[in-house]
Amino acid sequence: MTADVLVIGGGLAATWAASAARRAGASVILVDKGHCGTSGVTATAGPGHWWVPPDPAELRETTIRNRLKSGFGLNDPEWMARVLALTWESLPTLEGFYDFSTDENGVKQYRALRGPEYMRALRKLVDSLGVTVLDHSPALELLQRADGSVSGARGIRRQAGGHWQVNAGAVVMATGGTSFLSRLLGSHTNTGDGYLMAAEAGAELSGMEFTTYYTVAPVRSTMTRSMSYAFATYYDEDGAVIPMPPGPDTTRPLARAMLKGHVFCDLARTPEDIRGRVPTISPNFMLPFRRWGIDPYKDRFEVTLHGEGTIRGIGGLRIVGEDCVTSVPGLYAAGDTATRELVAGAISGGGNINSAWAVSSGQWAGRGAARFAAENPAASGARPIGQAGLRPATVPSDVDLGAARSAIQGEMLPYDKNIFRSGHALKRSAETLDAAWAEFDARARGVGDALLRTRETAAMLATARWCVASALARDESRGMHQREDRPQTDPRFDRRILVGGLDKVWTRSDYGRALELAS
Numbered sequence: 001m002t003a004d005v006l007v008i009g010g011g012l013a014a015t016w017a018a019s020a021a022r023r024a025g026a027s028v029i030l031v032d033k034g035h036c037g038t039s040g041v042t043a044t045a046g047p048g049h050w051w052v053p054p055d056p057a058e059l060r061e062t063t064i065r066n067r068l069k070s071g072f073g074l075n076d077p078e079w080m081a082r083v084l085a086l087t088w089e090s091l092p093t094l095e096g097f098y099d100f101s102t103d104e105n106g107v108k109q110y111r112a113l114r115g116p117e118y119m120r121a122l123r124k125l126v127d128s129l130g131v132t133v134l135d136h137s138p139a140l141e142l143l144q145r146a147d148g149s150v151s152g153a154r155g156i157r158r159q160a161g162g163h164w165q166v167n168a169g170a171v172v173m174a175t176g177g178t179s180f181l182s183r184l185l186g187s188h189t190n191t192g193d194g195y196l197m198a199a200e201a202g203a204e205l206s207g208m209e210f211t212t213y214y215t216v217a218p219v220r221s222t223m224t225r226s227m228s229y230a231f232a233t234y235y236d237e238d239g240a241v242i243p244m245p246p247g248p249d250t251t252r253p254l255a256r257a258m259l260k261g262h263v264f265c266d267l268a269r270t271p272e273d274i275r276g277r278v279p280t281i282s283p284n285f286m287l288p289f290r291r292w293g294i295d296p297y298k299d300r301f302e303v304t305l306h307g308e309g310t311i312r313g314i315g316g317l318r319i320v321g322e323d324c325v326t327s328v329p330g331l332y333a334a335g336d337t338a339t340r341e342l343v344a345g346a347i348s349g350g351g352n353i354n355s356a357w358a359v360s361s362g363q364w365a366g367r368g369a370a371r372f373a374a375e376n377p378a379a380s381g382a383r384p385i386g387q388a389g390l391r392p393a394t395v396p397s398d399v400d401l402g403a404a405r406s407a408i409q410g411e412m413l414p415y416d417k418n419i420f421r422s423g424h425a426l427k428r429s430a431e432t433l434d435a436a437w438a439e440f441d442a443r444a445r446g447v448g449d450a451l452l453r454t455r456e457t458a459a460m461l462a463t464a465r466w467c468v469a470s471a472l473a474r475d476e477s478r479g480m481h482q483r484e485d486r487p488q489t490d491p492r493f494d495r496r497i498l499v500g501g502l503d504k505v506w507t508r509s510d511y512g513r514a515l516e517l518a519s
Helices: 012-023 057-070 077-094 115-129 193-201 227-231 251-260 272-281 287-292 352-375 401-412 423-443 448-473
Strands: 002-008 028-031 132-134 139-144 150-156 163-173 214-218 233-235 263-266 301-307 331-333 496-500 506-510
Touching (some): 002 150, 002 352, 012 028, 012 163, 012 352, 028 115, 028 163, 057 077, 077 115, 115 132, 139 163, 163 193, 193 331, 193 448, 214 251, 251 263, 251 301, 331 352, 401 423, 401 448, 448 496, 448 506
Parallel strands (some): 002 163, 163 331
Antiparallel strands (some): 139 150, 150 163, 214 301, 263 301, 496 506
16 A cells, blocks of 8 residues: 555554645544544543633643753743643544534633543544544554665555555654553553664664552453552551651552562542543443452552553653654654653653643644655655564574563563662663563564564563663653662753664763754
């Protein structure tokens, strides 16, 4: 197939990107690993948005100023202003596709949406605009022109069978981040595929050290909708209350308690009005409790923490222009696939900033890709560039995918390695992951039903190496990145850490502003 713009992904950022590219006059093909409109983390959530009125102007100025203070010097006020403005303009355009609720005064409520209906509306939007959608069609590798620019991709058709290839003028990468299959709700298809494909084309990443966000959930459950836990009281095995610091960050004290033993909680402090709103905001939140015969507002239940990796972390592909272009011509990034340091800084953007970033970056990337494609039309002859899991460096042989995934999760999910970091432990993790990569890259080649799982494993393994290398390079504590051996914030690291490489991972500091092109 041929199109001006190929969008890889089917979630929040991908659908906004496809709609923007199409409205800019480009022909657009969107390929999704799952079913566009139902897959990804937004479809299981109740996403809010960074939603600040433009009048009076002091509101946005104060919002930006406060976020700059909490971002530890890594975010940019110009990018934040752009996100606030475009998000405010964009959500009302879904009228006719989404049934927005109203408050007691009859005012439309655009900020908080219901995830399943939101994604269904966006699917209707791209269909109405004439975007060609290939569901259950994961991308495996990019296509690259002789000049190094990206010009399409190849993948497989999971249900229809066979393969697909799209020759395109430009590509928007919006495949989401990865939680390393931590059982985070809605993230099973998020395995970092876009990071690997982009890196094979020569792109670098930024902010990959900021991947220590964890979400509380009942044990034996993937229900990681966390709003209600703002009112939680936590207990140790003996029934003693676990003290929590003021503010929203409970991850570290909970993780310390869980390293010692089981942790329990109840939601008895939840106000009655919030209890009444939960079924509307997060209609799936109560399902596990009902199955177990538990009333979380009265009964105690055991909890755990699920790692969110780069999904509610910060890192992703480095952005080098206002249109969310990467350092590779013809390749654009949006949503969780792109770094959010520009708006979130060194702490998580949570749901609202992340959602606003997906809405905005998706549209900037879509428009940028359409402009690039207008000057660089799609053409045949580009070469596929996928490596690990597709074209092994040596003679292919059987590789235990389960063992490889266990090695990845064993370094990226344990609290004592990822939340409570130290240089010594990070070096051991790097050695373990580098050894796993060397074997995997040399021998692994996915065939048949194992093709997609092999490539996903390669993506998670590459991502884990970049995360660990970045955490080692940031020899300090800043935001969500906390080093037990370097507890202080060091002004020498008031800069972003870039990372890349496949056979050999490299890191370097980014001293320039985000809008300056790489030299």
